[in-house]
Amino acid sequence: MPHDHPHAHNKPLSDVELRVKALESVLSDKGLIDPEAIDLIVETYETKIGPRNGARVVAKAWCDPAYKDRLLTDATAAISELGFSGVQGEDMVVVENTETVHNIVVCTLCSCYPWPTLGLPPVWYRAAPYRAKVVKDPRGVLEEFGVTLPEDTEIRVWDSNAELRYLVLPKRPAGTDGLTEEQLSELVTRDAMIGTDVLAAR
Amino acid sequence: MNDQIKGSDLKHTPHLPHDEGGPVFNAPWEAKAFAITVDLHKRGVFDWSEWCDTLADEIRSAQAAGDPDLGDTYYAHWLNALETLITAKKVSTAESLLAAKDDWRAADEHRGFGEAPVFVKGAAQPGA
Numbered sequence: 001m002p003h004d005h006p007h008a009h010n011k012p013l014s015d016v017e018l019r020v021k022a023l024e025s026v027l028s029d030k031g032l033i034d035p036e037a038i039d040l041i042v043e044t045y046e047t048k049i050g051p052r053n054g055a056r057v058v059a060k061a062w063c064d065p066a067y068k069d070r071l072l073t074d075a076t077a078a079i080s081e082l083g084f085s086g087v088q089g090e091d092m093v094v095v096e097n098t099e100t101v102h103n104i105v106v107c108t109l110c111s112c113y114p115w116p117t118l119g120l121p122p123v124w125y126r127a128a129p130y131r132a133k134v135v136k137d138p139r140g141v142l143e144e145f146g147v148t149l150p151e152d153t154e155i156r157v158w159d160s161n162a163e164l165r166y167l168v169l170p171k172r173p174a175g176t177d178g179l180t181e182e183q184l185s186e187l188v189t190r191d192a193m194i195g196t197d198v199l200a201a202r
Numbered sequence: 203m204n205d206q207i208k209g210s211d212l213k214h215t216p217h218l219p220h221d222e223g224g225p226v227f228n229a230p231w232e233a234k235a236f237a238i239t240v241d242l243h244k245r246g247v248f249d250w251s252e253w254c255d256t257l258a259d260e261i262r263s264a265q266a267a268g269d270p271d272l273g274d275t276y277y278a279h280w281l282n283a284l285e286t287l288i289t290a291k292k293v294s295t296a297e298s299l300l301a302a303k304d305d306w307r308a309a310d311e312h313r314g315f316g317e318a319p320v321f322v323k324g325a326a327q328p329g330a
Contacts (some may be wrong), residue, residue: 013310015318016281020231022302023238023284025321026294033241064316090250109258111276120227120236128265129272162251 045120051190053084053166055118057094058193059185062172072096075167084116092117094157096169097195102149104195105143105158105166106134112160114167118190125194137158145196168195175202240285248287256290257283290305301326 024196027033040162057079061068071078075092079085092114094104105133107113108131134141138155142148149155158166170192176186191197228235243250260283265271289296304326309319 013233013306016278017231018303018306018310019285019299020234020238020282021306021321022299023288024234025302025306025323026298027238027242027288030293032245032247032293033238037241038234039238042233042238043234045236110254110261112254123273123276126276127275128271162254 043117044153048117050119051117051188051193052185053082053119054114054190054193055185055188056082056168057084057117057167058188059181061094061169062184063181067128068169072132079117079167089193090163090165092165092167093158094169095156095168097198099171100152101154101156102142102195103156103168104134104138104200105160105168106131107160108132108135109159109161112165114165117167118193122190142196145191147196147198149198160200168193168200170197170199173199173201228274228277232280233275235281236286239280242293243287247293248291253283253287256287259283260286 005091024033024035024038028035041078057071060082061071062087067078070081075094076085078094079092090112095102095105106125111121111126111131115124130141135157138157139149144156160166170188172184173187176187179187187202189197189199192199227236229271239253242248243253257280260279261271264275264279264282269275285296285299288294289299306319306321307321308326309321312325313319
């Protein structure tokens with residue numbers, strides 16, 4: 001874990017650290033950023049927003065058919081019903097996994113990602129091998145994540161962009177009939193909502 | 203928590219970096235560069251689509267220059283793109299950013315043991 005507390009020896013700041021500090025000084029001098037707002041954003045993304053927001057959306061859709069309809073029709077509105085909305089004002093689209101269709105999400109250009117529901121993207125999502133390979137060989141990528149789908153399952157790959165972000169609505173795992181919405185949300189993994197995981201039966 | 207990748211499977215895949223569902227930033231500077239970008243956007247300095255275009259360009263040219271782009275250099279690209287967009291938007295100049303960076307380096311070199319560097323504008327200028 002990186003840590004901030006001072007040591008008896010000084011480690012010189014790295015080039016990138018100096019550049020970020022320079023940006024911070026220049027931009028706050030001009031009143032274009034507020035250092036307190038910066039700290040708040042860091043804290044929010046590091047600790048508060050994570051895949052749990054998305055998991056709550058998924059669990060609610062599993063339990064409430066009317067909500068699921070709204071989610072699949074107008075995901076941006078349905079997700080903001082739960083208090084989650086995009087910092088960039090982008091639109092959300094939710095794609096549903098079924099017996100015959102599996103969805104998987106990528107951003108081939110950079111790493112557009114639904115931050116308000118999933119937090120920040122994992123390293124592999126940002127990496128070129130995933131971005132390039134998932135389009136050409138989604139089944140191979142799924143195998144690498146330990147997921148094997150039936151031969152006849154159709155795999156749909158969704159390419160995110162600056163205006164549109166996708167979230168996968170995974171299939172509700174078998175054997176979860178008696179669980180509450182909250183318990184269900186605990187079962188939903190981040191990767192299942194990107195489409196690189198399927199939720200195992202309980 | 204159920205938020206873990208099947209790590210054993212992934213370890214056999216040399217080109218697919220993965221995490222353990224842990225922190226998404228590797229160092230504090232990455233978080234700060236991210237937050238500065240979000241704050242500038244919120245204040246209307248640039249559209250998010252402009253930002254995405256700039257970042258995508260940066261990643262493309264890094265790849266063209268031989269970066270395997272495995273996700274570990276992502277925030278280096280992010281920082282380059284942020285500097286590019288800020289200067290393109292004439293919010294600041296490359297010279298001003300460089301001068302502030304030199305001042306920070308001077309502050310860093312002059313800090314006492316265990317103390318935080320104290321930024322003095324112009325400290326790195328000759329005769330200052």
